[in-house]
Amino acid sequence: MTGSGAGTAEGVRVDRPESGSGRWPVLLSGATGRNLGLVLALLLLCAVGAITAGDRFVDFGNVMTVLRLASVIGVVSVGMTFVIAGGGIDLSVGAIVALASVWATTLATQRIATDYGWVVVVTTALAVGAACGLINGLLIAYGRIAPFIVTLAMLAGARGLAEMIAGKKTQIVTVPGFVDFFSGRVLGIPVLVIIFAAVAVGGWILLNRTTFGRRTLAVGGNVEAARLAGIKVQRHTTMLYVLLGLACGLAAIMLLARTTAGTSTHGQLYELDAIAAVVIGGTLLSGGRGTIVGTVLGVLIFTTLTNVFTLNDLDTSTQAVAKGVIIVVAVLLQQRFARRSDSPPHPARAGGAGGAAGSSGT
Amino acid sequence: MTNPATTPQPATTGRSLLRMQGIVKHFPGVRALDGVDLEVLPGEVHCVLGQNGAGKSTLIKVLSGAHQPDDGTITWEGEPVRLPHPQSAMDLGIATIYQELDLVDGLSVAENIFLGHEPRTAGFVRRHAMRRAAADLLARLGHPEVDPATEVGRLSAAGKQIVSMARALSHDAKLIIMDEPSAVLDQQEVQRLFGVIGDLAASGVAVVYISHRLEEIRQIGDRVTVLKDGRTVAAGLSAADTPTSEVIRLMTGRTIAHAFPERPTGRPAGGPVLSVRGLARPGEFADVSFDVHAGEIVGLAGLVGSGRSEILETIFGARKAAAGTVTVNGVELRPGSIAAAVSAGLGLCPEERKSQALVLDDAIFRNVTMASLGTFAKAGFLDRAAERSAAEERLVDLDVRPAGVDRLVRTLSGGNQQKVVLARWLLRECKVLLLDEPTRGVDVGARAQLYELIRELADAGLAVVLVSSEITEVIGLSDRVLVVSNGRVLTDTPASEITEHDVLGMVMEGEVA
Structure with missing residues (x-):
């Protein structure tokens, strides 16, 4: 009884924040190091692109194309970062995007929108996204069903509903002004890219500078501790899924602008792309640590990869294989770094992580 | 099955199954076993x-091969043996049934019993043979009604224990160690378990039975070994004939390595800060009522499973009371609402610090401010400078070492982790602290410091409720002691008027199975 718990004597502990591992590993082991690794990977990809595709890759127009492609999945991934950092998972994001895109472009919606302005389309998509997120959140937090199951059901249900509403047809956006506004450019930069940037900055602030973000990490880090510290865990969890639902609604709007049509096949495999971007970004799949910068870099890496492959006329199958390899390598490398920073030299078990203690995002 | 040995028997009888002599086991900062002898x-x-804390758990772990002794000898059937890992103990025929049963809920009874040594032919499990063998073992244990095909997850705690015992028998165990098996059982189940143990003993299997409950020991035990401070203080006493007072005398009077802080003399002024009235949860505890005043420490003493932790968690709203009220400074709390309890000024330091209180891989200061984020926020935005300095201030007050609010909580020792949890509630400016096993996993040197700290907090006007398995701790630190047994409060007395002997007598005799 005395034995098992009495691990280490107080007196033995020594304060050696950095001596255990050299300066370089410390730099690499923290959030900065992880992001640096991602930046390097991205630069490497760009170099490959520049060498293999030359001018077609290094071109302002092409860069904007990459960013435009990245922006839709990017918005979803930022939302996904919150859910995963909060200890959850959402497989239904692609289906929610499809449902929101369809619902916002039905004849009825578009008729009202023609009378009252395209803001009706925007509001509908956001409302549909938020509602799906709310259903997910309530079932997970109050129904106590595993997030995997609930969102798997939503994946099937929402896409099915989208098919029912659209009758498997493509619904062209006819509302005046909508496509013009969202496909436009401000100072040469596509509006979609600006939205993505705004969402990323907003997400970073929300995760790192607000009580909401801190509670998200606490709930994801140790849900029982958060509960016993008086955090309303169920309400917070619900809000996380609503937030992601809203992000999906916004992504649907952006997708409508890019493709000028709503269809039940929008957002295929978004769940996998978003989760992959979040995880290679450095957010812990088990929760408690989240990084928006990492997620954005993760999204950019995948989109650039697609672009480089397309420019070189390589097929999508090769692309998928490359994606798979990248995910595994990225996570393996992260675990290496994580182990180096979290388990300092054995007997003293002191410091080591001192400089890199921040578990919140970057 | 009775053995008429009434006096300590130091020497070997020549036919002993197991003999442990002079077993010593150190942990950093603790001498958990300091010369234990046991003969079975x-x-x-x-x-x-x-x-x-007397060393029972460590002794079991040494015997089951989970811990290696630093000194001493183990003799099994006359041969000196070493038990370098749990498998080697199992090979000899020593099986341990832990409190947290190590069964796989999703597998059937038969699959659990033969897990790892399934009867098989060419890699295929002989399912029928396995079921039949399982049924035989269950019948031998007097529980033929347990169907070997049932999923273990659907069995009661008692049923699971039977499965564990069947598994031990399937390994041809000659010695079965049971660690407080009755803690999770009701009276009827305990009686049936005793029947099984009696049959086992009659068939030649020895049982080492750990329990706090004297009545049980008298009913099924042959001989008793008493441990205190990691030493054997009496061996081979007759379970039936040794008077209770003698047993309790042997168990009490432990050397206390630390002095408890002095109690203030004056009576607490003013009305109660915390008032609990008729609190109840079916199956856990009933009719719990007590008051705590500002500056007062009230201790709940009782065995594991007596309901003391459940009472604390229900006061805090982490469990929903079925009946009764909790009032803080005249305001009645909504049952089952932690948020209500926290905003009324309650703070809980839970029993399992690591899994229930801390985000181990997060910075210390974030763990401290977790319960009071709102006070550092304007419109949801955190003032991080204020947050850090406030956390730092509390941590310096509590002398958390090493300093540095950005360290991961994981890198701190048990005592300092506990201080981080305390700092969280002090920052929240709580009025009532509920402490569940505050010194668990804290080594001796750091304990005294925690005791001082808790007393200082009370002196500063906090009301404190303390739960601990260590009776000396409850009596030494508290102003008043409530003895809890089987979910009921037996007494509410000033700590100066009750002794360790009294409390031990009450909790051991109170739980007649």
């Missing part, structure tokens, strides 16, 4: 008694 005869039920 074939076919006897040998009870090991001792208070919390």
Whole structure:
């Protein structure tokens, strides 16, 4: 009884924040190091692109194309970062995007929108996204069903509903002004890219500078501790899924602008792309640590990869294989770094992580 | 099955099954076992008694091969043996049934019993043979009604224990160690378990039975070994004939390595800060009522499973009370609402610090401010400078070492982790602190410091409720002691008027199975 718990004597502990591992590993082991690794990977990809595709890759127009492609999945991934950092998972994001895109472009919606302005389309998509997120959140937090199951059901249900509403047809956006506004450019930069940037900055602030973000990490880090510290865990969890639902609604709007049509096949495999971007970004799949910068870099890496492959006329199958390899390598490398920073030299078990203690995002 | 040995028997009888001599086991900062002798005869039920911290658990772990002793000898059937890992103990025929049963809920009874040594032909499990063998073992244990095909997850705690015992028998165990098996059982189940133990002993299997409950020991035990402070203080006592007062005398009077802070003399002024009235949860505890004043420490003493932790968690709203009220400074709390309790000024330091209180891989200061984020926020935005300095201030006050609010909580020792949890509630400016096993996993040197700290907090006007398995701790630190047994409060007395002996007598005799 005395034995098992009495691990280490107080007196033995020594304060050696950095001596255990050299300066370089410390730099690499923290959030900065992880992001640096991602930046390097991205630069490497760009170099490959520049060498293999030359001018077609290094071109302002092409860069904007990459960013435009990245922006839709990017918005979803930022939302996904919150859910995963909060200890959850959402497989239904692609289906929610499809449902929101369809619902916002039905004849009825578009008729009202023609009378009252395209803001009706925007509001509908956001409302549909938020509602799906709310259903997910309530079932997970109050129904106590595993997030995997609930969102798997939503994946099937929402896409099915989208098919029912659209009758498997493509619904062209006819509302005046909508496509013009969202496909436009401000100072040469596509509006979609600006939205993505705004969402990323907003997400970073929300995760790192607000009580909401801190509670998200606490709930994801140790849900029982958060509960016993008086955090309303169920309400917070619900809000996380609503937030992601809203992000999906916004992504649907952006997708409508890019493709000028709503269809039940929008957002295929978004769940996998978003989760992959979040995880290679450095957010812990088990929760408690989240990084928006990492997620954005993760999204950019995948989109650039697609672009480089397309420019070189390589097929999508090769692309998928490359994606798979990248995910595994990225996570393996992260675990290496994580182990180096979290388990300092054995007997003293002191410091080591001192400089890199921040578990919140970057 | 009775053995008429009434006096300590230091020497070997020549036919002993197991003999442990002079077993010593150190942990950093603690000498958990300091010369333990234990002798078990074939076919006897040998009870090991001792208070919390006397070394029972460590002894079991040494015997089951989970811990290696630093000194001493183990003799098995006359041969000196070493038990470098749990498998080697199992190979000899020593099986341990832990409190947290190590069964796989999703597998059937038969699959659990033969897990790892399934009867098989060419890699295929002989399912029928396995079921039949399982049924035989269950019948031998007097529980033929347990269907070997049932999923273990659907069995009661008692049923699971039977499965664990069947598994031990399937390994041809000659010695079965049971660690407080009755803590999770109701009276009827305990009686049936005793029947099984009696049959086992009659068939030549020896049982080492750990329990706090004297009545049980008298009913099924043959001989008793008493541990205190990691030493054997009496061996081979007759379970039936040794007077209770003698047993309790042997168990009490432990050397206390630390002095408890002095109690203030004056009576607490003003009305109660915390008032609990008729609190109840079916199956856990009933009719719990007590008051705590500002500056007062009230201790709840009782065995594991007596309901003391459940009472604390229900006061805090982490469990929903079925009946009764909790009032803080005249305001009645909404049952089952932690948020209500926290905003009324309650703070809980839970029993399992690491899994229930801390985000181990997060910075210290974030763990401290977790319960009071709102006070550092304007419109949801955190003032991080204010947050850090406030956390830092509390941590310096509590002398958390090493300093540095950005360290991961994981890198701190048990005592300092506990201070981080305390700092969280002090920052929240709580009025009532609920402490569940505040010194668990904290080494001796750091304990005294925590005791001082808790008393200082009370002196500063906090009302404190303390739960601990260590009776000396409850009596030494509290102003008033409530003895809890079987979910009921037996007494509410000033700590100066009750002794360790009294409390131990009450909790051990109170739980007649």
